[in-house]
Amino acid sequence: MDILLQQIINGLVQGSVYALVALGYTMVYGILGLINFAHGEVVMIGAMLALSSLTALLGWGVPLLLALPASVVLAMLGCMVLGYGIERIAYRPLRHAPRLAPLITAIGVSIVLQNLAMMIWGREYHAFPQLIANTPHNIGGAIINNIQIIIFILALAIMAGLMTIVHRTRLGRAMRAVAEDQHAAQLMGVDINRVISITFMLGSGLAAIAGIMVSANYGLAYYYMGFILGLKAFTAAVLGGIGNLRGAMLGGLLLGLIESLGAGYIGDLTGGFFGSNYQDVFAFFVLIAVLVFRPSGLLGERLAERA
């Protein structure tokens, strides 16, 4: 029983990170109808920027309480600039091109970012500094540590904040208007280019936080981490219904649960034939299953809900 609880806790923590990344996919998809393949790499860049700035700041003797928020902010700013640049260079000129064109530039951007990161930070795995005393807490036999608690709560808070932005502010209204009908929104005086840029920047900011969370949780950062994470977050977005904000959150949490429960029990279920090294495969089968049985996702692509 405590193993089950442990897997659920791990799944929820991992899932909340997926949800943050999935929000980035879903926001861009909602507005542009485009899969931003490079989003996973933005997550990676966020983690790497945070790692570098944190090491530098700590190296200069800046106290942790100051260095941590500073490096988070730096990483977010860096990623926002990156997101803005990606949209400007690779997507905006192709907004009216055939669909194949932006898909190809998207994968191109992703390759470029990954290899740039490899040149800058190298091929090796970097140890992410342990920031908080990692006291384990025992909940009904399962272990949860401080970082996991912070990740989960912070992710929920950020999601709530994003919902407020989208549903309560003027900017959010503009975003929803652009998602529903770009031309009509433009006629109503919405500056769609600005709204699209801001959407990319918001998504990239979330990606930076997610990247830091993943690295802090596993204690690792490496140039390749964005690829699989991006793929899974995309699956989460599709699972919840791509273009739907609540769907991305639900999909992220669900995918995290499916993955950790699946990895925990696949060995028993298949009589030891498949082991937990197939963990990365679950997301893929979830994706296929959703596309076969419910392509619009769990919550559907309700237009009014799209951000």
Add this chain to the structure above:
Amino acid sequence: MSLKIPKCFPKMKPNSKSKLLLIAFGIALLLLPFITDALLGRGWVRIVDFAMLYIMLALGLNIVVGYAGLLDLGYIAFFAVGAYCYALTNSPHLAQAFPVVFHLGVHLPFWIVLPMAALIAGGFGVLLGAPTLRLRGDYLAIVTLGFGEIIRIFLNNLDAPINLTNGPQGISFIDPISVMGVSLNKTQHFLGIAFPSVHLYFYLFLAFTALVIFVSQRLERSRIGRAWMAIREDEVAASAMGINTRNLKLLAFAMGAMFGGASGALFAGFQGFVSPESFSLTESIMVLCMVVLGGMGNIAGVVLGGVLLALLPEVLRNIVVPLQQSLFGRTLIDPNSLRMLLFGTALIVMMLYRPAGLLPSRLRRRELGGDEPAAEESVYDVTH
């Protein structure tokens, strides 16, 4: 709209001059291994052989991306399926892994394995395409991207508890290809001329490349090919014209997969060894880059792209590394990551500035390019 006949139908009757050129080109191709041998040295024929494999792959992907307009980001997975098909049926591995069932080892003839590899890869294509192709094109891209990754996870992990793929070590001691009793693995003598193994493979691959080009050309002009292009240009209009878009897209995808599988079988026989790391995302992107760079939907363009990019790593190794050595005294950027960086940049730059490729097909240029007043600018354009 003017009534000028578009130039997309070139003169069908080749005049005697172009015929001569074609023959000269053919002879040059046939002599190519000897020429490279004499000019560049031994190793280069092998590089040319690999270039031909890549050209075959690119032509296969061209059916999917170029003709039908579907983005396949995990194309190398089908190559992997084909390669492992050949490897399993032509190596001592199965005999070692399952001594009870295959105590004599499995050694199927080349002409059985090749179609089998193609069919199995095509089957995987159908499995993957069937759920995704009725949906938006973007889903296919991401599903193929995922498939390309998980096939490696399976190849890496299916060594236990049943040793099917031998895991990360891969399968070695694969039988070389032998055609009509002639093994391509040792030097053969014809008409008093010695043909080393790499030369023999060159001719085999040349024949297959010619076949793939021929099939692509016939497909392009067939009813099916025209239907693919109609789908690519406007799926709604195509389906209104009575085209079964889903089945035809599936056919394109499966056919591309079959070409990939067949090339994979050739690769396994040529290399004599397969391991999961030969089938990384990098390779998929490289093949995609060949198609995009050369010109989607245009056979000559794709071949050009294949030649350019297959030779690029050698060029980088021979130019960039010494250049950096002499400039900075050490290698700052290793040629491999530089290559990937160039691929990514090429994909972006090509789409932005020359979306129809270096050698665009005429139809494709009209669709993607800006030489005609673009209808997309109209206010009636419904954005997706």
